[in-house]
Amino acid sequence: MFVNFFHELKSANVPVSLREYLTLLEAMDRKVIEDKVEDFYYLSRSALVKDERNLDKFDRVFSHVFKGLDSLEEGDIAQIPEEWLKSLTEKFLTDEEKAQIEALGGWEKIMEELQKRLDEQEKRHEGGNKWIGTGGTSPFGADGYNPEGVRIGQKEGRHGKAVKVWDKREYKNLDDGVELGTRNIKMALRRLRRFARHGQPTELDLDDTIKSTAHQGYLDIKMVPERKNKINVLIFFDIGGSMDSHIKLCEELFSAARTEFKNMEYFYFHNCLYEYVWKDNKRRHQERMETWDVLHKYPSDYKVIFVGDATMSPYEITYAGGSVEHWNEEPGAIWLERIQQIYESAIWLNPVAERHWEYTPSIQVIEQVFQDRMFPLTLEGLDNAMKELSRAS
């Protein structure tokens, strides 16, 4: 039962397990729902999907697997035209014609025939949009009323119906990394947490106190430092030029990082890292800091994140003097490598969609310099980036 559905979900990367599948079957067995397609949709969704990010995928698979399911509702369909047709006949048929119908086996018989034909056609054109009565095969034409009538009945009953719930795809924007909000970013950044007790002992360690008291025979109070997130983060933002189109995303990332990491430092650079960075973009030419000072100031346990589109001329990275703004003594690549030598975990976040990366040579150069630790600035990419950062240390 529904094994096909289960496999399709699996291959669509909805994480479903056998246990959940059995739960669904159990629920069906225990008659949690009535025999309605919508109810089955709701039940299976609730049993199989455990994360709103997968709801849209689920909807798509459901609509794909149960595409022909409409034909189960034929019972409803046949009832509508019956009444409709009856009233129609009374209006339009002459007494003579009515008698002819009687001769054919009566109204019931004809409706039966109609039902049969409806079934047949349904099967032949499953999922299609051909109506009963087209092509002149309808036995009802001779009976003096318009076969169009059946068409209307069917239209009301079936195709004029509101879109199926699963076809509405309401959860589209909960899917994956398409949409990044501050809250989502915060969630992703939260992966990068390492709690440690560090500093002044200010909290009472109850367990240790009890143990020690029992051991010593007198009240021996033990204190421990407070538990804090000890992650330190250094972020470099590319600013200006081609980054202007990513401003909103970067702002969101910045504000999320600001609240998530207590020890966060940020600096700006343009296109590629050279010997100067700055903290206030308006006063970038007056108040700048030597990159060496930055590298000396922050110890090597800082996690380094670069945010930039890495879109420039490759010369700006690989040649001395390649910078568009000033004469740089050393090529940018040297600076980027220096960073990686000092800081064990350094990554590059790129707001440009990953599928465009291969068309920009400079992105490939930087990706190489960073040994493939460049991640797209989507929820998924951010997740992986944070995993990468917390892995090494």
Added chain:
Amino acid sequence: MKFEGTKDYVATDDLRIAVNAAITLERPLLIKGEPGTGKTVLAEEMSKALDAELITWHIKSTTKAQQGLYEYDAVSRLRDSQLGDERVNNISNYIERGKLWESFEREKRPVLLIDEIDKADIEFPNDLLLELDRMEFFVYETGETIKAAQRPIVVITSNNEKELPDAFLRRCFFHYINFPDEETMKQIIAVHFPDLKGRLIQEALNVFYEIRDVPGLKKKPSTSELLDWLKLLLVEDISPENLKERDPSKLIPPLHGALLKNEQDVHLFERLAFLARRERN
């Protein structure tokens, strides 16, 4: 036992089915959704509708799974032993029952709400796996096994601040409370303000959904905020005409404090209003 929604709570079909599946199959029900869409209220209404007692366990960042089972109060036992209190001989005097234990003891099937499970440490849900699965646990201090007389109906809410472990998710039914569409919203309003004039509701809803559609809002107003705002509109006796006034310079709706909870969002609206005014001049 079947849940059909209550007179104070509008339950959509999908929510109803998820709830009933969880009740029938005795599995926990995990509820997620935007803040303010009625996750916690659901458990309260379930307890009312099913006439079951509601036991609430609020989770904080410091909450440990063990606290839901029981806690051994070693400090007061230590003190009692120094004072020579009789009670000290029986260790069960110092076992304090947690919410889970409480819910296991009830004669009648209760509703246990584990509120905001994502606030706790990442290991928290895993530590509760076995207890929620088998509905029993072992008390080491006294050597007894506590088993649920009736499997409580467990409702768990999450604000998505942390990912929940897969093993935990597999055991739950899941429901994501979607933001209600306009029709459902009207029903919800009718439940809370039965004598509100139709026109005012329509105008208020228009304003409300317009605000939700403004791009770049930090915190979109949700159902609970809309209800608060309507209450204020009633108290202040704002007329529908007032709301309808689509004067661009008055882009900020009256009593916006109930809808926009963020300074930056209010600024955003003021900026938009300013731009609109400038365009007109």
